[in-house]
Amino acid sequence: MNLKEAFRFQNKLTSLLDEATVVLTRDRNLLKTETTVFKKRASGGSEEDETCVEPIPNAEFEGRITQLADFAVYLLLEKEGLAGAIRKAKLTLPVDIDNEVSLNSARQGLARIFAHMNDLRSSETTQSGTGVGYRFNAEGNQVSYKCDVKTVRTIDFDRNKIRKYLSKLTTDADARSMDIDKAIVNTLVEYDAPFNVNDSFATVFEGFCGEGKASQQ
Numbered sequence: 001m002n003l004k005e006a007f008r009f010q011n012k013l014t015s016l017l018d019e020a021t022v023v024l025t026r027d028r029n030l031l032k033t034e035t036t037v038f039k040k041r042a043s044g045g046s047e048e049d050e051t052c053v054e055p056i057p058n059a060e061f062e063g064r065i066t067q068l069a070d071f072a073v074y075l076l077l078e079k080e081g082l083a084g085a086i087r088k089a090k091l092t093l094p095v096d097i098d099n100e101v102s103l104n105s106a107r108q109g110l111a112r113i114f115a116h117m118n119d120l121r122s123s124e125t126t127q128s129g130t131g132v133g134y135r136f137n138a139e140g141n142q143v144s145y146k147c148d149v150k151t152v153r154t155i156d157f158d159r160n161k162i163r164k165y166l167s168k169l170t171t172d173a174d175a176r177s178m179d180i181d182k183a184i185v186n187t188l189v190e191y192d193a194p195f196n197v198n199d200s201f202a203t204v205f206e207g208f209c210g211e212g213k214a215s216q217q
Contacts, residue, residue: 003184085191111169
């Protein structure tokens, strides 16, 4: 697989591991609850004791929690192996792709800010009767009165310079994105995916159990 596919599979492993650990971190999935109502003694023997075993919420994992723990360890080991393969593949690149991705993200973020600044326009608005003033009337009492309010908003930066920055950042970011895309598509990672990246959690888990991998952990 190439780097792009490796990153996608890395995300898949993370998603599956997260799903497994959610089940394993809930006590109600780990503890079997058995409730007994002692009716026989209280009823003088006319009724039998009743025992009820409460099923765990995730019925598909009932009696399979140990296998799920094995599965979580398996996923973690696969993540470790894939991470090492990705790290090795990155060493063959002429540039530090992680830094390039980070820098390009910064370029794109700054470009979005400058694009917003470039869209701003000076404006002038007048709102009738929204202002309040105070004065003394003929009797010497202070009274309020309404007045118009004009608001002037003026661009307080060099728009031409911002446009130049925006143009350069956009051009540079697009060029670097293409370089990064080419690098991750053309760089091979020495890793064989043990299952299809589009498989569901249930499919991968059942495949893991069916192949007897749990007993190998």
